[in-house]
Amino acid sequence: MIEKKKAAKRTRRPLTEIRQENIDQIVKAAEKQFADNGFSGTTVSSIAEAAGLPKPNVLYYFKSKEGLYRAVLKRILELWMEAMHDLHAEDHPREALRGYIVRKLRQSRDFPDASKIFAAEILHGAPYVREELEGPLKRQFDDTVAVFRAWIAKGWMDPVNPEHLLFTLWASTQSYADFALQMKVLLGREELTDDDFDNAIELLTRLVLKGCGVKMV
Amino acid sequence: MIEKKKAAKRTRRPLTEIRQENIDQIVKAAEKQFADNGFSGTTVSSIAEAAGLPKPNVLYYFKSKEGLYRAVLKRILELWMEAMHDLHAEDHPREALRGYIVRKLRQSRDFPDASKIFAAEILHGAPYVREELEGPLKRQFDDTVAVFRAWIAKGWMDPVNPEHLLFTLWASTQSYADFALQMKVLLGREELTDDDFDNAIELLTRLVLKGCGVKMV
């Protein structure tokens, strides 16, 4: 890894490329470190080491540890809200809800660090994302709740509490990232398998669709 | 608060009582601090201050910050496993599952700090509770899964995946502690109300019972 870096440095590279690559490396390393050790438990040195750079170089691109954390959080929030799109009142909940569960679970599997950082942030009082919660995320939330209400009005699902339904969807899907370690230990696995995720999809869609009185066909 | 402590010190009190009270104060303060700021984000001084004692006094009762954290974790794990009792194969899932959901939600409401500390611990790789996960908790887990299997065998519920059902129960109930802040913001509340918890009970029991094909009567 170090050799690769050294080699890369020997060849002439344009500044823009260097900058982009370094920033990417740093953010990637930071995401891992923050997910594993939390904000306070992470040191700038450890991020620098994981990124293959000296510490002052990291501080050169991001003025402070907090600045770097905020940058990481921003990326995560965008990712987080993406999955909530594509729930529309015109679609039938039978396919829409299943699709939502699949996407959310895939996110938990593919980007567990993002989920963990977000969870820890909320857990500890959301000191850095309060505004985003109250602004964009609340709008997304209200919109999605409205879609559920529309489905209920159309008789496509039973009159369940839409807010808590969404909370439950989030909690049960995100836990496959946040609590993956616990699941692995209790299932006696080294890693969660594709089968585990398929089982999760099946169980969750079943609970939600049957539980909300949506015909499963 | 300080005045109260001073006054208490003036009156003669037996050592055993002093010891017990101080330890209780410290553990209580530590639980709050660890839940709010995580292990690394918590300082011994802040715990001491919250407990109304000088820092060395805290270290006098608990040799180290880690020792104090372990003591707090131990209490939490016991609490955590308590709620899993009282699921028996002879009981009908209709009442048993509802009772379980109610207990778990009550725990999230009454002891949110415990839940948060546990969640953060798992999130960050369970460095201090790995053994407990692999030992006592896994046994509890296997027993509970066996109860679900027994219910399925008796035809009292559909053949759903019992492991993932339990994961979902945990995730959705615990999130009312771990993500309470997010819920408050999105619901536009200052605090979660009794009604909110009633709605959660209703929705969760509905999803689980209907979803698993248990007659709700």
Place this chain on the structure above:
DNA sequence: TCATCTTCTGACCGTGCGGTCAAAAGATGG
């Protein structure tokens, strides 16, 4: 009352942290 416990506390210490700086090394554009 007195000897001997336990509890309490101010002062202190070493370490590791986030962050700075100045100067070297490299890239750029004419």
Place this chain on the structure above:
DNA sequence: CCATCTTTTGACCGCACGGTCAGAAGATGA
């Protein structure tokens, strides 16, 4: 090639943290 950018780096700083210690204060039991 050269003047002027940006990037890289070792050395350094102040500070807050976890933890120690010696001795004061208080409790105990005979």
